[in-house]
Amino acid sequence: MNTEKIQQPFKDVFPGDLSLNTMQRQTPHVLFCDVVPEKFPKAELLLFNDKLSEETGLGTLNPEQDLPFLAASSYPSDKIPYSTAYGGHQFGKWAGQLGDGRAILAGEIISDKGIHTELQWKGAGATPYSRHADGRAVLRSSLREYLMSEAMYFMGVPTTRALSLVKTGEKVVRDVMYNGRPEEEDGAVMMRTAESFLRFGHFELISASGNKELLQKLMDDTIERYFPEINPDDPQRYLLWLKSVAVKTADLVVEWFRTGFVHGVMNTDNMSVLGLTIDYGPFAMLEDFDLNFTSNTTDLPGKRYAFGKQAQIAQWNLWQLMNAVYPIVNDQQGLQQILGDFGKYFWQKHDEMTASKFGFQTWVATDTDFFTGWQHLMQDLQLDYTLFFTALEGWLKSGQPEPFSLENISYKHLNDSEQQPFADFLIRYQERLLSESSDRESAILLMQKNNPKFILRNYLLYECIQEVEAGHTEMLSHLLEALQHPYEMRYPELCIKRPEKYNLVPGCSMLSCSS
Numbered sequence: 001m002n003t004e005k006i007q008q009p010f011k012d013v014f015p016g017d018l019s020l021n022t023m024q025r026q027t028p029h030v031l032f033c034d035v036v037p038e039k040f041p042k043a044e045l046l047l048f049n050d051k052l053s054e055e056t057g058l059g060t061l062n063p064e065q066d067l068p069f070l071a072a073s074s075y076p077s078d079k080i081p082y083s084t085a086y087g088g089h090q091f092g093k094w095a096g097q098l099g100d101g102r103a104i105l106a107g108e109i110i111s112d113k114g115i116h117t118e119l120q121w122k123g124a125g126a127t128p129y130s131r132h133a134d135g136r137a138v139l140r141s142s143l144r145e146y147l148m149s150e151a152m153y154f155m156g157v158p159t160t161r162a163l164s165l166v167k168t169g170e171k172v173v174r175d176v177m178y179n180g181r182p183e184e185e186d187g188a189v190m191m192r193t194a195e196s197f198l199r200f201g202h203f204e205l206i207s208a209s210g211n212k213e214l215l216q217k218l219m220d221d222t223i224e225r226y227f228p229e230i231n232p233d234d235p236q237r238y239l240l241w242l243k244s245v246a247v248k249t250a251d252l253v254v255e256w257f258r259t260g261f262v263h264g265v266m267n268t269d270n271m272s273v274l275g276l277t278i279d280y281g282p283f284a285m286l287e288d289f290d291l292n293f294t295s296n297t298t299d300l301p302g303k304r305y306a307f308g309k310q311a312q313i314a315q316w317n318l319w320q321l322m323n324a325v326y327p328i329v330n331d332q333q334g335l336q337q338i339l340g341d342f343g344k345y346f347w348q349k350h351d352e353m354t355a356s357k358f359g360f361q362t363w364v365a366t367d368t369d370f371f372t373g374w375q376h377l378m379q380d381l382q383l384d385y386t387l388f389f390t391a392l393e394g395w396l397k398s399g400q401p402e403p404f405s406l407e408n409i410s411y412k413h414l415n416d417s418e419q420q421p422f423a424d425f426l427i428r429y430q431e432r433l434l435s436e437s438s439d440r441e442s443a444i445l446l447m448q449k450n451n452p453k454f455i456l457r458n459y460l461l462y463e464c465i466q467e468v469e470a471g472h473t474e475m476l477s478h479l480l481e482a483l484q485h486p487y488e489m490r491y492p493e494l495c496i497k498r499p500e501k502y503n504l505v506p507g508c509s510m511l512s513c514s515s
């Protein structure tokens, strides 16, 4: 791999703490701290993403030579790695300085095609931002992030990506259930990539420190680097930038709704200014359709981060970003306008997206009522979100008049009278389809493009993790293959509803933040 091509433009531009002081502390007025990652002499390479490596410009893997880099033990001698400072609102409250507590940046690489990619190790040891935690990651959650971020990529959802996964050969202690029974688990270091890992929280933290000059510098640099379509001399550039962040964020959440992704911890420190899915923790793919489903056990009391609330929370997070940059923008009306437009833009895109899942070429006003009725039906009959659309497509293709069976897509046993509303719904659906100007084949094509058939369900991840922890990698390879073709029914055995035995297993329907 061409690690000598790594640059550190962020460090070249912004103030940082170069002391290599490992003490965990507040770091006012700097945007990063240099950090020496931990050494893992027993490291073992478990996963490597060859295609991504080529795309980024890192090139081909030489396992023996490159393992130390992927395990964070070796890097270009003049490029000391660094962790960045950010703050955030967690569960609706300002949490002050957070920062990269277990993420360390190697820097950035530019491919021959001009693609910029930041390279970040996760789990390579404590940083000044570790706040009494260990800076480590366990294999369990690193596998979840590796596989899910790649699954999102192949579904077409903006996301950070996974380059490699290394088993550190060390044990890490975690109390998964938060019940005072900590256990040893395998440790891991993942290298992940993104055009930028900048979060809303980076802007919030500098703003909270009152350093307007640095805040403006970060805004200008972000615009110049990542929003080339905005003229840096335009007096309206900050509003244009925020508008773009709002649009990217709305587009992202529409994609989460399309695929059934529940992030689980939409704190402002987990929101990318580039509109990427970032920080895979207690996420889940929605199974039985439930707008009120939260995958995060910590979120249970208020269900702030439930599936159906994700747009509202994204808007709330944008509001915090706008509060943070207000001292530079100084245009309350302009900011309010962007926030207001977010809702309108999101719901329009959301409705168009939902229409496409049903095979409707355009959204029409009566669809709102149709969608609401359908959502109630899904919740009442506990139907699997993904399997429902697979079945609907199959039914359309078959041209059969009688309703399809719900047995394999419902999480409860339905008697005949309970199924009647479903039969009524299908009649309504057919009427709506007939009102379309295009034919059934076009509807089916549209459905095939918008409805993933394979989704990475938590129970699959759970089974895979158990196997990998026991030293078997067959299922891991199988999932890695399946997730690259989410819109095809290549592996029907992986496209089934969650088996009943997993209903109450932690890590299958609900997850803690412990990672």
Ligand code: AMP
Pocket (backbone or CB within 6 Å): 098, 099, 100, 101, 102, 103, 129, 130, 131, 133, 134, 135, 136, 137, 265, 269, 270, 279, 281, 513, 515
């Ligand atoms: P998260 O909830 O994972 O987004 O993390 C919130 C904050 O806690 C971020 O600053 C993380 O870097 C930090 N953090 C989470 N887990 C650890 C860990 N094991 N060691 C150090 N910092 C951590």
Ligand code: MG
Pocket (backbone or CB within 6 Å): 269, 270, 279
């Ligand atoms: Mg985070």
